[in-house]
Amino acid sequence: MIKKIYIGNIATYIPGVEFEPKKINFIYGANGTGKSTLSKVLSNEISSSECNIEWNTGTKEDVIVYNKGFVEKNLQIHKALKVCFSLGEENTEKKREIEEKKNKIEELLKLNDNAQSTIHKFYDEQKKERNNIEDICWYIQKQYGEEFKSALTGSRSSKRNFCDKCIEVYTSLKEDKVLSLEELRTRYKTVFAKDASKNNKYLNLPINEINLLDTNELLGKMIVGKSDTPIGRFIEYLNSSDWVKLGVEYAKKVDGKCPYCQRELPLNIQEDIEAYFDKTYEENKSALSEYEKKYKLMIDKIKKKIQDIEQNKYLYIDNTKFDNKKIFLLSK
Incomplete structure (x- = not known):
């Protein structure tokens, strides 16, 4: 049993207060008079050299305090069911950890939704640009396709096929090797002339x-x-x-x-x-x-x-x- 309590130099206990509690004690007062401070000193939530608890046996005993701090640590109020669960300090901590992880999951799901939205937006823009490129290539094909039809065999069946062929050729094209339209016409007439003959590649030297x-x-x-x-x-x-x-x-x-x-x-x-x-x-x-x-x-x-x-x-x-x-x- 507690023999004597001294509280000093904290909260409202200035100057300090010393008293010897009975077996059963009733302490009351208005808000801010120090009731919670006393309970925190007893539960060791507040530790100060100015505070001291003396025991009859000379040995510190376990003190159980029911206050606001105890409720926050050990009781969980379920809003949906309108009930209160006593979980114990350890279980309450686990519950809090679960809630934090749920909130984290919700944040990640929201980020994922935003990322998916960005990806879809990118694909839509990519599709739009592809359609623009196909239209440009097809417009040029309509202008010159018939003139160079022998060189474009198999590529004029659709917008997509013609665009794919243009992109394929473009990736391997060297800037300094690009010919003018007149040069292309001259070479086309030479290569696809009716009397043109094929030259086999000469054999390498041994x-x-x-x-x-x-x-x-x-x-x-x-x-x-x-x-x-x-x-x-x-x-x-x-x-x-x-x-x-x-x-x-x-x-x-x-x-x-x-x-x-x-x-x-x-x-x-x-x-x-x-x-x-x-x-x-x-x-x-x-x-x-x-x-x-x-x-x-x-x-x-x-x-x-x-x-x-x-x-x-x-x-x-x-x-x-x-x-x-x-x-x-x-x-x-």
Whole structure:
């Protein structure tokens, strides 16, 4: 039980008030005299160093206060049913949270409705603009469609189809490539003339084959014979293996004499020279000869393609640029 209560320096309790309550107490007064303040001090809603409650047992006990604050926390008035529910402080808080979330949902639904309204308005404007574009395109089609009908086959069946075709072409059109009406008429008459003939696109040059030939390892290899013999070292010293090789073939026809000076050849020199030009040398020489044939065939193939292009006289080729590039290519 409470032994003594002291309240000071808050609300109407200036100066402070101290009293010892009985087992049952009746406190009354006009509005603003401090009744609610006293209940808030008892329920610990107001905590101040100027206020103190002393207990008989010396130990603080639970205090239950029924006031306006208790009603707000624990009672829920249902307007529709005109009844009052006691929910407890925790449940009342949950109820309040539910109401807040309901209000939030209503706000979001309102925002969604506004967004949907904006989207529909945008679609309506888009549809209106599309109709305007279709009308403009169709008006132009009526002016020039018949004049260019062969170029517009399949696009003049309806406003929508013609507009779709115009948009498709426009997205790929480069500004610097736009032709005047007179230029279009000239090209149209050329392309759709009754005596017009079709030019097939010329075939590309065999660049991949050329690149493969240019990477042949023989191009970076010196083809020589065996250098581990005295005659081999001498031939390499002179750097004249081709000259000596040619001499060997002639020496077979001059009965033991040097094909160059006609003197008698030393014994076994013919065999030593032939040994210098061993199997590896012959294989490399043969491979190089084969490579040379393939390269010549490739050059002839390129020249033939260039000649075919020149003879066909393709209208879409800039002949001046073509001639300059042809000269540069053949020089390589």
